[in-house]
Amino acid sequence: MRPIPLVDVKAQYEPLLPRIRAAIDGVLAAGEFILGPNVGAFEREAADYLGVREAVGVANGTDALVLVLDALGVGAGDEVICPAFTFYATAEAIARRRATPVFAEVDAATMNLDVEDVAARITPKTKAVLAVHLFGRPAPVAELVRLGLPVIEDAAQAFGSPDIGRTGIASTFSFYPTKNLFALGDGGLVSTDDAELADRIRMLRFHGSRDKVDFELLGYNSRLDEVQAAVLRIFLGELDSWISLRREAAARYAELGLGAVCDLPEDEPGHAYHLFVCRSPERDRIRAALKEAGIGNAEYYTTPLHLQPALAYLGYERGSLPVTEQLGRENFSVPLWAGIDSDQQERVVSVVQAVAPVAS
Secondary structure, eight states, X not given: OOOBOSOOHXXXXXXXXXXHHHHHHHHHHHTOOBSOHHHHHHHHHXXXXXXOSEEEEESOHHHHHHHHHHHTTOOTTOEEEEESSSOTHHHHHHHHTTOEEEEEOBXXXXXXXXXXXXXXXXXTTEEEEEEEOGGGOOOOHHHHHTTTSXXXXXOTTOTTOTTSSSSSSEEEEEOOTTSSSOOSSOOEEEEESOHHHHHHXXXXXXXXXXXXXXXXXXXXXXXXXXXXXXXXXXXXXXXXXXXXXXXXXXXXXXXXXXXXXXXXXXOOTTOOOSSEEEEOTTHHHHHHHHHHTTBOOBOOOSSOGGGOGXXXXXXOOXXXXXXXXXXXXXXXXXXXXXXXXXXXXXXHHHHHHHHSOOOO
């Protein structure tokens, strides 16, 4: 049987190749490659899609985080609360600003920040909360905002969810090629309703200047590429359909009985299903069986951020975030993308059911 990949990005963009090639040819014909008309158009279209006033294209999702933190004045002596069960870039961006990442526990069911634990970790030094919409599932941003601190939404995995991007002070996105809205390379975005914040980020992304003559800030070189913006404009028009297909595929896994042998991600209307991440104490056996059957799978954050070598100076010990650490031991993902067919999903479920005991 043919292998099943974890994600099949090519299956999503292949039908769009004529439009993609035409868009890239248009950029080549215009000869405008840096902050050209496609970047401006994509920023307007993305802002409209997200329902916010401002969107600023940047080089990647990590830069988006750094730029927001910089624009908010986060720096040495400040603390920013974030989850440890997330990709390294979340805490890396905080540390890059010479601030201190403070790791809070996550909820076992949602894998997103536990609001009560966040509240318990607030100190006079806390400058912001950085909430991650993990695997496409919305974090409890409204509850976090009520704690009285600026909330930055790390929405790298959640473009396409209707419930993100309008509650926190700013949201950041990545267009890495496996994301729900993806580029054919790196790309990122910051969205916000705060016009002054957006203006500062626009300056920061271009060396702290508005006009290449006067430099008002110590900035960065972090601009969304014109070719990628041209492609993103095409993909943005397909996104709602892609999210619908992802949600249908997620529901199909439940219908096929995958939940009888492992814990499935709970559904809710705003879940964009960037990945389909399950849990089982039999994770290693399940993954080995899937690999042997030629089925793509993965595990995430098996060494959570509070235990990463580069962040050892923060002083966290093993056992300090027990829910986070258990999730690291038990999580695994199975294939999901916009367009995966039911036969492929049936193969996945049959392999998992053959190796994992039925949940009681």
